[in-house]
Amino acid sequence: MRLYLRVASVFAPGHAGWTHSFTALRSQPNSTHQPLMRYQADFLPANERRRLTPTISFALQTAQDLWTQYQQHFPHAVADDIAILLLSTDGDTETSYRLCEAILRAEPRISPTLFHNSVHNAAAGYWMIGQSRHTPSTALATGPYSVAQALLEGYMQSRSYQMPVLFVSYDCPVDRRLPDHPAFTLPFSYGLIVSTEPTEKDLARLQLDLINQAKPAVNHWPDEQNPSAQAWPLLQQIAQRMTDMQTFPLSESMHLSVKASFT
Numbered sequence: 001m002r003l004y005l006r007v008a009s010v011f012a013p014g015h016a017g018w019t020h021s022f023t024a025l026r027s028q029p030n031s032t033h034q035p036l037m038r039y040q041a042d043f044l045p046a047n048e049r050r051r052l053t054p055t056i057s058f059a060l061q062t063a064q065d066l067w068t069q070y071q072q073h074f075p076h077a078v079a080d081d082i083a084i085l086l087l088s089t090d091g092d093t094e095t096s097y098r099l100c101e102a103i104l105r106a107e108p109r110i111s112p113t114l115f116h117n118s119v120h121n122a123a124a125g126y127w128m129i130g131q132s133r134h135t136p137s138t139a140l141a142t143g144p145y146s147v148a149q150a151l152l153e154g155y156m157q158s159r160s161y162q163m164p165v166l167f168v169s170y171d172c173p174v175d176r177r178l179p180d181h182p183a184f185t186l187p188f189s190y191g192l193i194v195s196t197e198p199t200e201k202d203l204a205r206l207q208l209d210l211i212n213q214a215k216p217a218v219n220h221w222p223d224e225q226n227p228s229a230q231a232w233p234l235l236q237q238i239a240q241r242m243t244d245m246q247t248f249p250l251s252e253s254m255h256l257s258v259k260a261s262f263t
Contacts, residue, residue, distance in 0.1 A: 001155050001208040005260075006164060006193040007069040008203060009062050010235055012221075013186055017065045025239035044130040051113045052126065055092040059123040059170040060130075062191045066166055067131075070193050073201050082193070083157050084124055084137040085167035087150050089227045091120045091141070093174040123170075136161060142169070146227040147234065148248040148256035151208055154194045164195040169228040186223035190231045204238050207259040214247035214255040234258060 008018050015021040039061040041049055052060075063086075071077055090096070095117045102110050119125075121139035128137055136157070142149040146169050154165045170189035198205070221232035234246050237260050245259040 001152075003151065003155050003158070003194045003196065003206040003208060004198045004202045005204040005206055005238065006195065006199070006202060007066055007073065008190070008192050008235065008238060009065040009069070010188075010190040010231075011058065011062050011065070012188045012229070018069065022239055025236050041126075041130065044126060048126055048129055051117065053092055053095055053117050055094060055170070055172045056117065056123045056126060058172060058187060058189055059086060059088070059168050060127055062168045062170065062189045063127050063166060066168070066191045066193055070166075074199075079131050079133050080135050081163050083135050083161050083163055083165045084127060084133065085140070085150070085153060085157060085165055086121070086124045086127075086138070087140045087142045087146060087153075087167065087169040087228075088120070088123075089141060089143055089146065089171050090174060091139075092117055092122060093172060097174075123168075135163070142227065144227055145249050145251065146171070147230045147258075148250040150192075150231075151194075151206070151248075151258060152250065152256060154192070155196065155208060158194060158196045164193055166193045167191060169231065171226050171228040184223050184225035184229075186226060186229075188221070188223070188226045188229040190228060190235060202263075204241075205261045205263070207257075207261070209257045209259075210250070211247070211255050211257050212253065214257060216249060216255070217246040234260070 010021050039057045041060050099118055102108055124137045124139045150167050150169050154167050158165045168191035172187040173185050217233040219232050221229040237244055241262045243261050245257055247255045247257045250256045
């Protein structure tokens with residue numbers, strides 16, 4: 001299976017998009033003590049913009065950076081000629097906690113906006129509204145198999161729909177008052193626009209292969225427990241233009257190998 005990478009992006013503490021993070025990806029991560037910049041999502045109508053949560057804004061910021069880059073490389077790109085894929089382990093966990101808290105009150109009262117934002121495809125919905133898109137959109141819960149699922153789903157959708165796929169994987173820390181939360185404290189979001197068809201402007205070529213067992217990629221991101229941050233070594237490889245192979249878990253028994261190459 002072969003994917004062609006058009007553009008990439010990454011947002012996390014100390015990382016604000018592909019251009020800002022390029023130097024760090026070629027060496028070491030920037031300081032994770034730098035706060036995330038507040039994102040306004042100006043492409044959304046005012047009513048939708050007021051309803052955004054920090055987690056949804058985080059995902060939309062990555063998608064917007066990808067789309068801006070894509071338009072710069074492909075000025076004649078049409079919004080409805082690209083499929084949308086958003087992936088997250090638990091979605092908007094802050095909203096989930098607030099819902100649980102409201103239900104346990106003596107007189108439960110749940111805001112319609114809170115309920116609206118609780119669905120797993122909320123971020124995808126806001127993106128489609130803001131961009132006036134009518135192409136396919138998908139939201140997946142990927143757990144610890146974030147990177148492999150994103151790449152494999154991106155390949156299958158691009159091949160099926162015969163169009164590029166914009167995908168964003170995002171995970172924010174879970175409120176520690178919720179039981180059985182994943183043990184990570186830093187938010188991380190990355191995104192790629194990929195296609196099964198090559199162009200002369202591709203950033204990289206990714207060869208994907210299913211294998212029974214493999215050693216997972218070595219992750220040097222400071223909070224490596226964040227599922228989306230599993231992509232850090234692949235993002236480093238792309239920024240450094242290193243022809244190497246990374247492996248990412250796809251299930252308990254299978255991995256996806258990813259070999260990047262460049263022209």
